Amino acid sequence: MPQTVLVINSGSSSLKYQLIDPDSGHSLAQGLVERIGEDIGHIHHRYSVHDVDINEPLPDHATAMKLVLDLFEEVGPPLAEANIVAVGHRIVQGGRYFNGPALVDDRVERLIDELSSLAPLHNPSALVGIKVAQDLLPEIPQVAVFDTAFFQDLPAESALYALDRDVAERYSIRRYGAHGTSHRYVSHRVSEILGGRDLKQIVLHLGNGASASAIIGDRAVDTSMGMTPLEGLVMGTRTGDIDPAVVLYLQRVAGMSVDEVDELLNRRSGMKGLTGDNDMRQVRDIARSGDHSARKRAREALDVYVNRIVKYIGAYTAEMGGLDVITFTAGIGENDIDLRREVCARLEPLGILIDEEANNQRPRHAVTISRKGSVARVMVVPTNEELAIATQAMTVV
Ligand code: ADP
Numbered sequence: 001m002p003q004t005v006l007v008i009n010s011g012s013s014s015l016k017y018q019l020i021d022p023d024s025g026h027s028l029a030q031g032l033v034e035r036i037g038e039d040i041g042h043i044h045h046r047y048s049v050h051d052v053d054i055n056e057p058l059p060d061h062a063t064a065m066k067l068v069l070d071l072f073e074e075v076g077p078p079l080a081e082a083n084i085v086a087v088g089h090r091i092v093q094g095g096r097y098f099n100g101p102a103l104v105d106d107r108v109e110r111l112i113d114e115l116s117s118l119a120p121l122h123n124p125s126a127l128v129g130i131k132v133a134q135d136l137l138p139e140i141p142q143v144a145v146f147d148t149a150f151f152q153d154l155p156a157e158s159a160l161y162a163l164d165r166d167v168a169e170r171y172s173i174r175r176y177g178a179h180g181t182s183h184r185y186v187s188h189r190v191s192e193i194l195g196g197r198d199l200k201q202i203v204l205h206l207g208n209g210a211s212a213s214a215i216i217g218d219r220a221v222d223t224s225m226g227m228t229p230l231e232g233l234v235m236g237t238r239t240g241d242i243d244p245a246v247v248l249y250l251q252r253v254a255g256m257s258v259d260e261v262d263e264l265l266n267r268r269s270g271m272k273g274l275t276g277d278n279d280m281r282q283v284r285d286i287a288r289s290g291d292h293s294a295r296k297r298a299r300e301a302l303d304v305y306v307n308r309i310v311k312y313i314g315a316y317t318a319e320m321g322g323l324d325v326i327t328f329t330a331g332i333g334e335n336d337i338d339l340r341r342e343v344c345a346r347l348e349p350l351g352i353l354i355d356e357e358a359n360n361q362r363p364r365h366a367v368t369i370s371r372k373g374s375v376a377r378v379m380v381v382p383t384n385e386e387l388a389i390a391t392q393a394m395t396v397v
Pocket of ligand 1: 208
């Protein structure tokens with residue numbers, strides 16, 4: 001059995017896990033636990049040809065994790081034989097403390113806890129995941145891998161908000177970014193493939209959450225998510241960039257509470273707010289075959305989505321003083337052929353030329369979709385956050 005890493009991604013009511021061989025990238029087993037804390041929880045575990053579903057109450061993460069470990073024993077692969085050398089935990093917020101993965105000890109746990117105010121939905125559940133894994137797998141080192149780490153060294157010009165310094169410092173307000181594990185992984189793959197040094201890259205991670213980053217060489221110089229994942233591109237349910245005065249207006253004029261505005265901007269906006277659906281496939285369906293007004297709304301929403309991406313590409317190209325490669329990744333970036341075509345069509349006047357045939361696929365590996373003569377290359381590189389977490393975890397054990 002090769003060395004493996006158990007990757008754990010704990011959400012507030014969910015838990016994703018994958019047993020992965022970081023050298024080959026092969027996933028040996030994986031699963032998803034949902035509805036922790038609700039009346040009936042659900043676990044889906046997949047190993048080789050076995051697919052197992054369990055529906056039963058999962059009062060807390062500890063119970064869920066215990067059942068998952070039981071599934072490894074009953075369905076496979078048995079953990080004692082899996083040669084696990086680390087448990088890698090995805091942590092959303094590493095604040096100003098972490099610019100890379102960290103072996104979990106008391107100090108690291110304390111800092112993750114301290115950073116909960118910046119990621120109230122994510123850091124606390126990740127800590128629970130760490131504690132449960134420590135209890136159940138006490139012999140195996142736990143490693144924290146931070147979503148923000150890749151952006152921790154952003155230059156001041158993109159990390160700082162033009163906010164009163166005292167307030168910003170007192171409350172740790174700055175651009176932290178997110179999806180850093182994916183941006184790092186994808187940009188490294190591009191550098192590996194193209195072999196260039198100091199490549200100027202834009203990575204577009206377009207999933208349910210969406211973010212863009214500007215990278216020179218192996219260093220991120222800007223990213224669209226801000227102090228929280230709300231800023232930047234239009235997302236499934238988040239607004240992305242919006243005039244912050246809208247927040248004040250909604251409170252003063254519409255009488256909304258802080259929590260109501262939070263819920264509105266994070267969960268009821270973006271593509272869902274504009275079309276009624278946050279899933280890009282559905283939005284495309286509505287744009288093709290909905291009734292007249294639904295079709296018009298969906299088309300408008302897609303235009304807003306594309307326009308925001310194009311704006312960031314322009315801004316980042318100017319910021320970096322040039323552009324070598326744009327890379328699409330994540331659910332929408334990898335699969336939405338029309339979206340890639342629409343974005344690139346807007347860039348044609350700048351000399352970016354797409355190869356329609358090369359674009360007409362949902363690749364499982366890295367491909368170039370621009371054609372000869374394009375001033376910058378355009379690629380699609382499937383992201384693999386679990387593998388990236390496993391690989392990073394290996395670097396500290
Ligand atoms: P996350 O990990 O942020 O939950 P993913 O990276 O899995 O999200 O991306 C989810 C998004 O990808 C959804 O909006 C989904 O509609 C979109 N997607 C998946 N396949 C396609 C496709 N064939 N065409 C367009 N969008 C797609």
